[in-house]
Amino acid sequence: MVEIQVNSEHTYQVKIGLPFRESLEKILTNHHKTLIIAPRSLQVQLGLHHSDVFYTEDGEAQKDIATVIEIWKILGEKKYGRKDAIVGIGGGATTDLAGFVAATWLRGIDWYAIPTTLAAMVDAAVGGKTGINTSSGKNLVGSFHSPQEVIIDSEFLETLSDRDFSAGLAEVIKTGIIADVTILESLNQVRDLSGARAIAHELIAKSVRVKAGVVSDDFKEGRLREILNFGHTFGHAIEKREKYALRHGEAVAIGLIYALYLSESQLNLDPAFSQSIKELLLKFSLPVGIVDIGFAELFSLMQGDKKSRSEELRFIGVDQVAHPVWLESVPESIAREVYDRIIQ
Numbered sequence: 342m343v344e345i346q347v348n349s350e351h352t353y354q355v356k357i358g359l360p361f362r363e364s365l366e367k368i369l370t371n372h373h374k375t376l377i378i379a380p381r382s383l384q385v386q387l388g389l390h391h392s393d394v395f396y397t398e399d400g401e402a403q404k405d406i407a408t409v410i411e412i413w414k415i416l417g418e419k420k421y422g423r424k425d426a427i428v429g430i431g432g433g434a435t436t437d438l439a440g441f442v443a444a445t446w447l448r449g450i451d452w453y454a455i456p457t458t459l460a461a462m463v464d465a466a467v468g469g470k471t472g473i474n475t476s477s478g479k480n481l482v483g484s485f486h487s488p489q490e491v492i493i494d495s496e497f498l499e500t501l502s503d504r505d506f507s508a509g510l511a512e513v514i515k516t517g518i519i520a521d522v523t524i525l526e527s528l529n530q531v532r533d534l535s536g537a538r539a540i541a542h543e544l545i546a547k548s549v550r551v552k553a554g555v556v557s558d559d560f561k562e563g564r565l566r567e568i569l570n571f572g573h574t575f576g577h578a579i580e581k582r583e584k585y586a587l588r589h590g591e592a593v594a595i596g597l598i599y600a601l602y603l604s605e606s607q608l609n610l611d612p613a614f615s616q617s618i619k620e621l622l623l624k625f626s627l628p629v630g631i632v633d634i635g636f637a638e639l640f641s642l643m644q645g646d647k648k649s650r651s652e653e654l655r656f657i658g659v660d661q662v663a664h665p666v667w668l669e670s671v672p673e674s675i676a677r678e679v680y681d682r683i684i685q
């Protein structure tokens with residue numbers, strides 16, 4: 342088992358390679374009452390015998406205020422107090438939702454994250470960002486509220502579909518681009534998705550180490566943490582435009598290419614590097630471009646993204662691997678030129 346510490350409003354451990362059932366037992370023993378939130382699609386696999394379980398819809402649909410209200414009602418009826426806890430078992434949408442419920446109930450109760458997808462293991466469940474979506478955009482309502490522990494049990498990866506595993510790799514590749522070239526080197530060496538699955542433990546540990554370091558330095562995203570948003574300004578716009586039909590990681594994969602092309606144009610990034618990332622994404626069957634859906638709509642969605650300030654478009658770029666650069670006000674004309682390059 343590998344333990345990685347995160348220092349935020351409190352210190353907690355991300356435990357990689359720990360059987361989740363054992364950890365769950367301990368959590369249930371340590372709290373008088375615990376509400377487990379998990380997607381209904383995991384119900385059979387989890388086989389939970391606990392009394393307080395709330396099953397959600399899959400994916401982003403669960404990150405909705407109506408779901409939160411339903412859960413608040415249960416917590417009220419069951420008289421959940423400050424010493425009680427929430428456990429989120431699922432992908433990033435579930436851990437975001439569970440964390441948000443925990444952040445808002447009684448102004449914040451303990452919660453634990455048990456991510457079941459690669460994307461949630463390497464990104465969403467680590468770092469204390471919790472939230473839900475609104476009709477205006479993704480994660481626009483939320484709170485920084487760190488879990489007490491993140492338990493990563495690779496057993497879940499065995500049942501994860503290839504599509505979901507690939508989607509998670511987009512976040513792993515993002516981490517490699519912004520902070521750790523050895524991640525990219527390892528992924529370059531594997532032949533295909535099953536090769537990547539074989540080194541999942543190493544990829545997770547390296548990605549979590551980067552994320553833990555960044556979050557520990559800048560929990561509330563004053564500046565440094567923004568580097569984790571590489572590829573996400575365009576990625577979130579695509580996700581929203583496609584009504585969350587794409588996996589988050591698939592939208593991020595397109596966003597990575599967008600951010601790399603922007604970096605070529607604004608930071609003289611070597612085009613050979615963008616090409617190598619494009620090939621890596623394609624090796625794992627991730628999308629690297631889009632059909633023309635109209636720049637104007639995506640531009641407006643990017644302006645609405647919470648990472649933009651006022652009407653200005655802000656991006657994270659790289660001028661070389663592991664060297665992020667803040668692009669503070671990208672003119673619309675440049676954003677459009679880059680858009681034209683990713684149309685397939």
Ligand code: GLY
Pocket residue numbers: 464465467468470566569570
């Ligand atoms: N997913 C980006 C962050 O946690 O800051």
